Amino acid sequence: MWVIKIGGSLTESHLLPQWLNRIAEQGRGQVVIVPGGGKFADQVRHIQKILKFNEHTAHRMALLAMQQFGLILAASHVDFEAAYYLNQIPSILTQNRIAIWMPDYTDLDAAGVEETWNVSSDSLSAWLAGSLSATHLVVLKHLSNGINGQDISSLVRQGVLDKAFYKYTKNSTFCVHIQNVEQLTDFKFTALRSEDSIIYES
Numbered sequence: 001m002w003v004i005k006i007g008g009s010l011t012e013s014h015l016l017p018q019w020l021n022r023i024a025e026q027g028r029g030q031v032v033i034v035p036g037g038g039k040f041a042d043q044v045r046h047i048q049k050i051l052k053f054n055e056h057t058a059h060r061m062a063l064l065a066m067q068q069f070g071l072i073l074a075a076s077h078v079d080f081e082a083a084y085y086l087n088q089i090p091s092i093l094t095q096n097r098i099a100i101w102m103p104d105y106t107d108l109d110a111a112g113v114e115e116t117w118n119v120s121s122d123s124l125s126a127w128l129a130g131s132l133s134a135t136h137l138v139v140l141k142h143l144s145n146g147i148n149g150q151d152i153s154s155l156v157r158q159g160v161l162d163k164a165f166y167k168y169t170k171n172s173t174f175c176v177h178i179q180n181v182e183q184l185t186d187f188k189f190t191a192l193r194s195e196d197s198i199i200y201e202s
Contacts, residue, residue, distance in 0.1 A: 001093070001134040002189060003174075005125035007181075008038015008069050009142060015181050017076075019140065024077050026189045029096040032089055032132065033080070034125035036101075040065030045117075059115035060105050066121055067102045073146045079189055086131060101128060117181050118163040126168035127177075134174045144179040152176065 004023065010016040023031055037044070044061045074082040083089045083099040092099040094120050103124055113119060113127060124141060129137040141160060152169060155161045155178065169176050181186060 001132060002027065002138060003034060003129040003132065003134045004126055004138045004140065005034040005121060006036060006061050006069075006073065006140050007121070007142075008036035008040065008065070010036075010140065010181060011038050011069065011072070011137045013181070015184060018184055018189050019181065020073070020076055020080075021189070022184060022187065023098060024079050027098055028079055029093050029098075030189070032083070032093075032099045032134070033070075033073060034101050034121055034127065034128060034134055035066050035070040036121040037062050037065035038069055040068045041120075055116045058117065059119070062117075062120075063103045063105055063108075066124075070100045070102045086128075089132065098131055103128075114164060120162040120164075122162045123164040123168045123176055124173065126165060129174045130168065136177060137172075138177045140179050140181050142182075143178070 004027075006019065008017075010019070021032065028063075028108055041062045044058055044065055048058045064117075070082060074080050078097075078099055078190050079096075080112065081092050081095075082096050082121055084102045084104055085090055089099045089101070108124070111126070111131070126141060128134075139161070143160070150162065151165050156163060
């Protein structure tokens with residue numbers, strides 16, 4: 001099973017339909033998509049600065065932001081289906097479809113997931129990959145300079161990944177792939193290998 005995080009920043013990109021078509025072609029019955037919050041989450045941050053509400057409230061609003069993008073993704077292809085709870089995902093995949101995870105706070109609260117901006121859709125995708133015993137986690141990112149052999153902690157320091165990502169992937173059994181969205185033509189699910197994953201450095 002592959003978990004693929006699609007950042008909300010792709011909402012206005014011409015590459016989004018191309019990525020969704022690639023996923024639909026190659027990933028039926030095997031892929032769970034995690035939607036980012038994008039501009040929906042940016043609006044939560046903006047309103048929080050004005051109204052000064054707490055992180056708990058902001059976190060739950062950010063989950064709703066992810067669901068908004070998730071609804072868009074679920075409506076984009078006939079083989080995509082929204083999954084509002086973890087236990088819905090296996091049946092969607094069994095039907096040879098692609099699941100769009102709509103994160104619900106009840107699952108995350110039960111798992112003790114931190115309710116702060118340190119945990120964005122990046123970390124939630126890693127948490128989901130671990131919860132589903134996925135083999136691969138693919139995080140789509142706009143990477144103008146590429147990764148160039150950098151490890152996870154370096155990408156976190158640069159703000160490419162959120163602050164909690166290292167925590168949710170350090171001891172994982174799945175392979176982590178940070179994929180440049182511009183390199184669609186180079187991406188094939190069947191070519192994902194453990195040796196291509198990000199290597200952690202102590």
